[in-house]
Amino acid sequence: LAKTTQPISMDSYEGQEVNITCSHNNIATNDYITWYQQFPSQGPRFIIQGYKTKVTNEVASLFIPADRKSSTLSLPRVSLSDTAVYYCLVGGPNTGFQKLVFGTGTRLLVSP
Amino acid sequence: EAGVAQSPRYKIIEKRQSVAFWCNPISGHATLYWYQQILGQGPKLLIQFQNNGVVDDSQLPKDRFSAERLKGVDSTLKIQPAKLEDSAVYLCASSLGGGAGGPGDTQYFGPGTRLTVL
Numbered sequence: 001l002a003k004t005t006q007p008i009s010m011d012s013y014e015g016q017e018v019n020i021t022c023s024h025n026n027i028a029t030n031d032y033i034t035w036y037q038q039f040p041s042q043g044p045r046f047i048i049q050g051y052k053t054k055v056t057n058e059v060a061s062l063f064i065p066a067d068r069k070s071s072t073l074s075l076p077r078v079s080l081s082d083t084a085v086y087y088c089l090v091g092g093p094n095t096g097f098q099k100l101v102f103g104t105g106t107r108l109l110v111s112p
Numbered sequence: 113e114a115g116v117a118q119s120p121r122y123k124i125i126e127k128r129q130s131v132a133f134w135c136n137p138i139s140g141h142a143t144l145y146w147y148q149q150i151l152g153q154g155p156k157l158l159i160q161f162q163n164n165g166v167v168d169d170s171q172l173p174k175d176r177f178s179a180e181r182l183k184g185v186d187s188t189l190k191i192q193p194a195k196l197e198d199s200a201v202y203l204c205a206s207s208l209g210g211g212a213g214g215p216g217d218t219q220y221f222g223p224g225t226r227l228t229v230l
Contacts, residue, residue: 032214043116043203043221044155087154092214100219102147102154 022088137206
């Protein structure tokens with residue numbers, strides 16, 4: 001199971017772009033990279049998932065280099081409501097019922 | 113589409129008492145998960161069901177925790193007897209697929225039950 005490493009915390013201001021990088025050096029060929037967001041007193045919420053190159057949705061972009069040993073979650077023009085904990089998870093369909101492991105995540109604080 | 117439902121939202125008990133949590137997953141989701149989240153930490157998987165069968169309970173403290181998923185739908189998680197260190201938020205999640213992390217395995221979480229053991 002691929003282990004992930006991400007910064008414990010990050011600070012930003014409203015309107016800035018935030019990039020959170022996750023390292024997953026031993027990612028397997030069939031593994032996908034998934035990011036979740038968790039607000040206080042709520043369960044985690046799916047943000048974005050990717051396998052390689054770049055994925056974009058209405059919330060964020062996910063950049064994955066060719067070697068796939070890391071990935072970067074990009075949040076454009078953050079607002080106060082983006083203050084949350086962000087988790088990077090790695091797992092794939094060929095690993096059976098292998099569980100996804102949530103690390104401690106990255107705590108993002110957005111200030112006015 | 114209704115989300116994952118959990119009850120109760122909050123529970124306060126004394127140590128050595130028993131407590132049970134209930135979860136109703138999203139309709140049609142085959143996989144159901146119970147997580148324990150201690151303050152300041154990420155969720156830790158306790159048990160994973162595929163339909164009504166257990167596929168992973170390696171981190172479930174089986175001497176005090178038990179879980180079941182009857183008819184492959186609703187699930188209950190029980191702690192008996194509770195210890196102080198069981199104070200945490202208990203999260204239930206469900207996914208359409210088998211839960212390995214690929215497309216279709218997005219986990220949808222409920223609001224959680226905050227347990228305080230005094």
